[in-house]
Amino acid sequence: MDGVPKALTIAGSDPSGGAGIQADLKTFTALGVYGMSAITSITVQNTKGVLYRKDLPGQVVYDQIKAVAQDLGVDSAKTGMLGNADIVLNTAKAVKDFKIDRLVVDTVLKSKSGFNLIEEEAVQTLLRELFPLALLITPNIPEAEFLCGEKIQKLRDIELCAKKLLDMGPRAVLIKGGHMEGEKVIDVLYTGGEEFHYFVGDRVKTKNTHGTGCTLSASITAFLAKGYEFYEAISRAKIYTQKAIENSLNIGHGAGPLKHYWNVERCAEDF
Numbered sequence: 001m002d003g004v005p006k007a008l009t010i011a012g013s014d015p016s017g018g019a020g021i022q023a024d025l026k027t028f029t030a031l032g033v034y035g036m037s038a039i040t041s042i043t044v045q046n047t048k049g050v051l052y053r054k055d056l057p058g059q060v061v062y063d064q065i066k067a068v069a070q071d072l073g074v075d076s077a078k079t080g081m082l083g084n085a086d087i088v089l090n091t092a093k094a095v096k097d098f099k100i101d102r103l104v105v106d107t108v109l110k111s112k113s114g115f116n117l118i119e120e121e122a123v124q125t126l127l128r129e130l131f132p133l134a135l136l137i138t139p140n141i142p143e144a145e146f147l148c149g150e151k152i153q154k155l156r157d158i159e160l161c162a163k164k165l166l167d168m169g170p171r172a173v174l175i176k177g178g179h180m181e182g183e184k185v186i187d188v189l190y191t192g193g194e195e196f197h198y199f200v201g202d203r204v205k206t207k208n209t210h211g212t213g214c215t216l217s218a219s220i221t222a223f224l225a226k227g228y229e230f231y232e233a234i235s236r237a238k239i240y241t242q243k244a245i246e247n248s249l250n251i252g253h254g255a256g257p258l259k260h261y262w263n264v265e266r267c268a269e270d271f
């Protein structure tokens with residue numbers, strides 16, 4: 001990896017700028033990584049919810065990945081919203097063809113407001129085609145419940161589900177605890193064997209959590225692009241995301257966005 005680290009997001013567009021490729025590119029920039037994007041879908045959404053999505057043809061997604069991989073090179077990549085099976089298949093093909101081996105798969109299924117961000121029949125394709133290519137998958141609690149087919153109520157349920165998900169092919173599983181209750185937020189990392197690792201943070205009391213998942217997976221991807229091993233990349237990403245939530249912005253009429261640039265504010269004052 002010579003020169004500036006380069007990260008690619010393969011995800012949907014969020015015009016409100018709090019999630020999707022916009023959040024990912026802001027995160028990459030805040031962390032000093034050159035950001036690139038392959039857009040899978042245009043969504044119509046704001047802080048109040050998702051209204052509509054228009055998926056791009058899978059071939060167009062493949063061609064975007066090819067264009068940047070062959071020209072600039074990709075040190076690490078993440079996937080977010082993939083929309084349908086055609087996009088999943090083309091993404092998996094591109095990841096293989098261009099040998100992207102530091103891949104974070106954020107298992108985006110539905111928006112917070114319940115809008116489908118991937119066709120239900122495409123989920124099997126996601127598991128079969130993309131999970132085995134992933135260094136890490138990052139389901140939230142509802143996604144973990146759906147993928148494991150079981151209700152999650154306590155930490156032990158998360159651990160059992162993480163084991164099941166690891167058997168589906170990724171090299172590591174991080175189940176995020178944002179949707180659980182309690183003063184602490186616990187994300188559980190599983191890489192095999194009998195040990196689990198817990199990332200424990202203070203739960204920020206805020207409604208402004210639009211794009212927390214995108215921001216976490218993008219920041220992990222950024223640190224991977226910089227050459228950190230994945231455990232260290234997750235630890236650093238957790239700190240970055242926690243601060244972005246603590247400084248989240250009370251804008252819009254629903255769940256406001258995170259402050260992705262909490263660590264680079266001085267740049268703005270310099271000019």
Ligand SMILES: Nc1ncnc2c1ncn2[C@@H]1O[C@H](COP(=O)(O)OP(=O)(O)OP(=O)(O)O)[C@@H](O)[C@H]1O
Pocket residue numbers: 019112139140141176177178179185186187201202203204205206209210211212213214216238241242245
């Ligand atoms: N209120 C909070 N305070 C502190 N950390 C939080 C809070 N909510 C979420 N997190 C952290 O943010 C990250 C994303 O978790 P979350 O469970 O919200 O993902 P998600 O549901 O996929 O997000 P999104 O709705 O953006 O897709 C995790 O590391 C989680 O621990």
Ligand SMILES: [Mg+2]
Pocket residue numbers: 106108140213214
């Ligand atoms: Mg999410």
